[in-house]
Amino acid sequence: MRTHELVLHQVEADLAAGKLRLGDRLPGERALAGQLGVSRPSVREAIRVLEAMGVVRTSVGSGPDAGAVIVADPGSPLTAALRLHLATSHLPMGDIVQTRVLLESWAVREASGRATPSQVAAAQQLLDAMDEPDLPRERFHLLDAEFHVALATLAGNVLVSTIMASLREAIHGYVIAAAPHVPDWTPVAALLRAQHRAVLAAIADGDGDSAAKLVAEHIEGFYKASRLG
């Protein structure tokens, strides 16, 4: 076993045993190295991995917030991993689109009937913001992503909404890059806006089947238009 893996296992064991909890600070790099009988570079490599996994956040300086703090951010590692594997071209974009359809259809179906009026209103505000004329296209896509993640969150499943958010973020760059393939943007944007409102209305009405159908058409249509799917 490599030295930094020893450190990783130790930290994971402490997490599982409850010795390390959310918000706690890891011992300093020098102290941890001393405790485990390894060198500081090995501890640092382990902390880099934990950081990449979204388990700790490090910051320099002094005070209560300094050092390596335990956080719970399952999203960022997933996003980063998806981005990297998309870059290697060994993760077909079509599979990602299909997965989005699958997850979002389920999420809006689940959200129908359990979404509170205030949650629906919050999503509505995002749609209103997207109605603004002369909205830059990148801003449009960011709001769009936020809306879809908000829908996924309504289903109340942390894992599903996390996966959704990561999928959106990982492909955001590709969506922007594909912009030239949709020269006539204005009518497309109008269609997307209308579809969003239809989906949200179906959720508010508690009509899960319609919501699922509408969101699937919405996603598939967009990727087809963007030549991404």
Added chain:
Amino acid sequence: MRTHELVLHQVEADLAAGKLRLGDRLPGERALAGQLGVSRPSVREAIRVLEAMGVVRTSVGSGPDAGAVIVADPGSPLTAALRLHLATSHLPMGDIVQTRVLLESWAVREASGRATPSQVAAAQQLLDAMDEPDLPRERFHLLDAEFHVALATLAGNVLVSTIMASLREAIHGYVIAAAPHVPDWTPVAALLRAQHRAVLAAIADGDGDSAAKLVAEHIEGFYKASRLG
């Protein structure tokens, strides 16, 4: 930007540009450090992150296989991240079960009608192996996991089957730990075996709806019996 992140971005850019392809080797740690004007520990930290993300595999020694080789393994990082976040107790087991039901229902529905006889036969062999009397319980669960992943693979979506595999692996330890909660194991195992065969039969018959329903009941029933869900 921290130094090791600079290295990461450089590698990601090379991947996206096609300068680095699957199977290629990264320059040696010393060479890479020299090229980018950073120190070797910084390069090493970056490589640790890439390794954690399943983008490279490192090995010592000499020859064509030595060093850091580009691989495509989106599964292991996902597994590790899920394990760690389960350890922090900020990822409810119920959400994982729900996600499994969602993904597997879709997968078996998709697999119905597109699975070839040879694929079904391969899955059947796993079930036959699970029929062996006096099979150790851990071995049973491993074969069970393999069977479920095989089903997910039949749907032909890399992302979905990868997520599925990671979910299974991440919770494997918890399943084993929950074994004492199912004292009367023999009839439970018999039920699981029967359910497996029913699911596979439905897939072979092309009856997607039945397959989806059966697999959902199978998964939910198991977690309920194990007091995990």
Added chain:
DNA sequence: GATACCTTGTGGTCTGACCACATGGCTGAC
């Protein structure tokens, strides 16, 4: 020609040092 050895290049690890940064207490002025 086959075998044992050794050269070479790889990652793995450690030591020790210095830097940048943020805090928090200390010191001095008022």
Added chain:
DNA sequence: GTCAGCCATGTGGTCAGACCACAAGGTATC
């Protein structure tokens, strides 16, 4: 007594240099 400014302290960030273990492939020996 109060407050502003300063500096000691502890943190991660980075570096240089060294040595080890390992595996391949060439080389010398028998």
